[in-house]
Amino acid sequence: MWKWLHPYAKGEAAFRLLGLWQPWLAGLAVILVTVGVVWGLAYAPADYQQGDSYRIIFIHVPSAMFAMGAYTGLAITAFIVLVWQIRTAEWAIAAIAPVGAVLTFISLFTGAVWGKPMWGTWWEWDARLTSQLILFFLYVGVLALYYAFNDARTGAKAASILALVGVVNVPIIHFSVYWWNSLHQGATVTRFGETLMPASMKYPLYISILGFMLLTAALIVYRLRNEILKQELHRPWALAQLGVEKHHGV
Amino acid sequence: MNTASAWRLLTTVMRRDLAVALRRRSDVVNPLLFVVIVVTLFPLAVGPGPDILGRIATGVIWVAALLSSLLGSERLFRDDFLDGTLEQLVLSPAPLPLLAFGKVAVHWLLSGLPLVILAPLCAMLLKLPIAGWGVLMLTLLVGTPMLSAMTAVGAALTVSLGRGGALLSLLLLPLFIPLLIFAAAAVESALVGTSASGQVLLLTGLMLLTLLLAPFAVAAALRVSVN
Numbered sequence: 001m002w003k004w005l006h007p008y009a010k011g012e013a014a015f016r017l018l019g020l021w022q023p024w025l026a027g028l029a030v031i032l033v034t035v036g037v038v039w040g041l042a043y044a045p046a047d048y049q050q051g052d053s054y055r056i057i058f059i060h061v062p063s064a065m066f067a068m069g070a071y072t073g074l075a076i077t078a079f080i081v082l083v084w085q086i087r088t089a090e091w092a093i094a095a096i097a098p099v100g101a102v103l104t105f106i107s108l109f110t111g112a113v114w115g116k117p118m119w120g121t122w123w124e125w126d127a128r129l130t131s132q133l134i135l136f137f138l139y140v141g142v143l144a145l146y147y148a149f150n151d152a153r154t155g156a157k158a159a160s161i162l163a164l165v166g167v168v169n170v171p172i173i174h175f176s177v178y179w180w181n182s183l184h185q186g187a188t189v190t191r192f193g194e195t196l197m198p199a200s201m202k203y204p205l206y207i208s209i210l211g212f213m214l215l216t217a218a219l220i221v222y223r224l225r226n227e228i229l230k231q232e233l234h235r236p237w238a239l240a241q242l243g244v245e246k247h248h249g250v
Numbered sequence: 251m252n253t254a255s256a257w258r259l260l261t262t263v264m265r266r267d268l269a270v271a272l273r274r275r276s277d278v279v280n281p282l283l284f285v286v287i288v289v290t291l292f293p294l295a296v297g298p299g300p301d302i303l304g305r306i307a308t309g310v311i312w313v314a315a316l317l318s319s320l321l322g323s324e325r326l327f328r329d330d331f332l333d334g335t336l337e338q339l340v341l342s343p344a345p346l347p348l349l350a351f352g353k354v355a356v357h358w359l360l361s362g363l364p365l366v367i368l369a370p371l372c373a374m375l376l377k378l379p380i381a382g383w384g385v386l387m388l389t390l391l392v393g394t395p396m397l398s399a400m401t402a403v404g405a406a407l408t409v410s411l412g413r414g415g416a417l418l419s420l421l422l423l424p425l426f427i428p429l430l431i432f433a434a435a436a437v438e439s440a441l442v443g444t445s446a447s448g449q450v451l452l453l454t455g456l457m458l459l460t461l462l463l464a465p466f467a468v469a470a471a472l473r474v475s476v477n
Contacts, residue, residue: 082470137424144420148411157474158407162421165403165467169425172456176428180435 009086011232015241018221018228025221029214036062036208044201053117056110058205062212064107067135070100070216074142075167078160088224090156091231093163094146095223099216101139108132127178134173138166152231259344260352267356271325278360281322282368288314289372300377307376308386308437309430314372315365315390316426319397320419322361323405326353331409331475340476347465350472354395354402354465362394378437385440388450389433396457399464400425406471428456 007013040058047054074096080089111129112122123129142159149155197205232238271278292310296302330336339349369387378386404422408414436449 134424134427137420141421141424144417145407148408148414148417154410154474154477158471161403161467161471161474162407165425168463169428172428173424176431180431 009084009088011088011091011228012235012237014088015225015228015232018225022218022221022225025214025218029211029218032207032211033215034211036204036206036211039204040201040208044204045198047201050118053114056114058208060107060110060114061205062209063103063110064132065209066212066216067100067104067107067132069213070096070103070220071135071139071163071167071170073220074100074163078163078167081156081160082164087153087231088228090153090160091227092220092224093142093156093159095220095227097139097143097146097159099219099223101136101143103212103216104132104136104139108136127180130180131174131177134177135170138170142166256344256348259342260348263339263349264352264356267353268359270329271356271360277322277325278364281318281361282364284318284321285311285314285365285368285372286375288317289375292376303377304379307373307378308382308434310376311369311372311386312389312393312430312433315394315397316423316430317419318365319361319394319401320415320422322357323401323418324415326357326402326405327409327472327475328405336409336472337476340472346469346472350402350406350468351461351465354399354461354468357402358395358398362390362398365394366390379441381443382437382441385437385446385450388446389436389453392450392454392457393429393433396429396453396460397426399460399468403464403467403471406468406475408475409472410475429453432456 008017037058041055044055044058046052074093077089077092077096080086081093108129111132115124115129116122142163145162146155146159149158229238229241233242289310292306293303296306327336330339340346342349366387369390370383373383373386400422404418407421408418411417432449432453436446436453439449440446
């Protein structure tokens with residue numbers, strides 16, 4: 001497997017492979033997010049207790065899930081950076097972190113908007129909210145460190161160490177904050193096939209989750225391709241790539 | 251490299267750090283004065299009534315301790331980085347995590363331990379009921395080694411940046427949150443008369459885990475910073 005995988009560590013090969021994936025990821029993401037969100041916002045039945053305001057769940061839950069998912073991806077990438085010192089992985093740090101930070105912000109923002117009618121407050125020092133806020137700070141820290149160095153490779157390695165230190169701390173922070181306070185409703189999607197939701201709400205949520213997953217992947221792929229192109233601009237293949245694209249008027 | 255000579259290098263590094271710090275006492279004393287001054291500001295800001303002060307005392311003392319550890323973090327690696335000592339340490343045959351552990355230990359001796367001794371004074375200024383004093387000191391005793399170790403990770407990551415102060419607080423403060431939560435909870439339960447042993451034991455466990463893992467993170471960060 002390694003023999004097959006290894007050529008893709010090179011910028012050009014990775015760029016081309018990601019280029020093959022990108023339209024599929026982006027296309028499916030747009031379709032699924034549209035179907036999931038429109039179904040959820042317009043056609044799913046209203047909640048007997050929370051009325052229409054529960055509908056923000058179709059954005060809130062997927063963004064919160066992949067805020068954490070992206071951090072896992074960031075940590076794995078950081079491990080690859082530190083162990084195998086692959087440059088494409090270093091660029092991937094810069095591609096993943098902002099996407100994760102924005103997803104975290106979306107989940108916090110939609111949570112605040114949901115919290116106002118339900119709990120009567122924009123912000124509550126509740127366990128889930130707090131640990132999500134801390135996750136946001138961790139993302140910001142990784143990004144700040146990445147761009148603090150003049151030498152991009154040093155920055156990437158330093159940010160990787162921080163991401164790994166963070167991933168060791170995330171469970172500790174999560175559990176300490178839980179112990180400290182909890183108001184948030186329990187997890188709705190406990191495990192696959194077994195939820196507390198009726199099917200008419202469940203399916204749009206699943207579609208939306210799947211759509212956000214693909215959207216996250218598509219955004220990361222898009223950012224990583226840009227980063228590769230930017231870093232490899234001194235190489236002929238990158239220039240040729242730009243030339244061809246210019247020719248097509250993109 | 252055998253164990254005996256690695257051990258000798260470790261004690262040499264520690265003795266050297268101790269000597270350097272004791273010759274520049276202001277670097278050691280200033281962060282401690284900072285804690286006392288921050289603690290003094292709170293009664294002036296929120297009023298001298300014992301009910302409010304007593305309630306916020308633990309939090310204020312611990313937050314002051316966190317901030318002062320950021321303030322004193324430059325002392326860990328900065329001068330060694332500038333005069334090239336750090337490069338020698340990275341190149342030395344002794345395992346770098348071991349040397350990092352030595353530096354953390356000396357840093358704790360000069361910043362964490364004095365805080366523990368200073369705690370009763372701060373507790374008195376903030377009118378913390380006496381029932382909480384012992385547990386407050388205990389949380390500081392087991393919490394500050396963790397503080398020193400985490401600060402060392404941050405300091406090692408930012409040592410090659412000229413001015414990493416604000417960046418360092420961004421990197422480290424989120425990671426200090428469990429420490430703050432358990433320490434405050436421990437004193438709180440001592441104040442209401444229940445046993446604080448659960449929280450203190452948890453803090454001790456976290457401290458041991460941090461002391462075990464942080465030297466490796468510090469070593470990796472130093473290698474990146476020194477290049």
